[in-house]
Amino acid sequence: MDDWLLPVLAYLARGTVTTLWISVLSLTFATVIGLLVGSFSASRSRIVAGFVRVYVELFRGVPSLLILLYVFFALPHIGIETSPTTASMLGLGLWGSANIAEVVRGAIGSISRHQTIAARALGMGATETLVFVIFPQALRRFLPPYVGQLTVLVQASTLTSVVGVADLLGSAKQMIERLAYVGTSGHAIEIYAIVLGIFFLTCYPLTLLAAYLEKRLRV
């Protein structure tokens, strides 16, 4: 084994942990906001449903990287000092929340209006109808694309390296620069291949899970 490999692997392992952290936290943020905003789409008020549309279209129509940079530069501008990691997690989370809100909107929209009418005819209130009739059915349509969104957000976490976070990609980049500086080669091909491999091993099982859920939960 080459003597450069072991320290690189140790460093990449640290980067992987950072990537995991960023993914989990931005995902939690995105899921909470996304579920909240998305379920507003069940509202009968045109203004509320319109707000959901604007939120979704606005954040999804703009590149994720631009949102991340926006938050990264805007926060210190309005007097909030944070680390690049926090800022980029916030940016990723905002972008992800719009994606998840869209999944929720699609899931709720896919449930036939007759279900609502039938539930109301049976004397259930508006909230009861939503909680006991619409949401349980929508959940089955929500889960498969939601798992798909997990892979999207894990992959998007690499964007944080653009603002200097030492995530998996960022630490790989630093390692290559250091190796190229002290030695003859940066071993970029091997190191990026390892990075690609780690992401593949994380995301491929998730896509299989999404496909399985889609088959399993078909209504």
Add this chain to the structure above:
Amino acid sequence: MNETLSAQMLAMTHGLLNSLLVSAIGILLAVAIGVVFGAIRYARIPVVHWIIGGYVNFFRCTPLLVQIFMLYFALPEIGIRLSPFETSWLALGLWGGAYQTEVFRSGFAAVSKHDILAARALGMPAFQTFVDITLPIGLRSTIQAATTTAITQFRSSSFMIVVGYMELTYVANKIVSETFQVFEIFGIAALMYLAACLAISLLSRMLERASHVPGLGVAR
């Protein structure tokens, strides 16, 4: 409008055009890959369709940004040097091609079995059936899904900031780090992206209408 702002707008418009340029090449490349590979996947041509399945899974399950780094920073180690421009459209095309392969495969698979049986019963060979029946019907029904991929590719052209290609996000980021006009510059950039995405989806809507065949029930 003061002079600085008009100069900034000009630079950003230029950036937008650069984004559109690499996206256009990348989108065309991805559609070409998608139609050919999608057809092979659909026809289940032995061995080749497994290899293409590997390509699709690999590109869809790894981040585009790492793929860009591989193309631009790692390939020179084995003597392949790509310019930022070449890297940009190639990365977008290869990445989008993986998504389009699945889009077109499922589009072809959705063509009614009866149409194919009818063509075969009339004595058309399998390949001719594909070219004359499956392809024209399948392509029409995939316009919407293919547009979704194309728009994602266009938005992802912003990732080319990392190779120093002068696209819209690169220009906006440069102006912001010099002037700190965060809200104005990024706001304008966001509006430009939104407008371009809208234009792409309008174009696709027009294509859908123009290629509509009465009775096929594809266009709305």
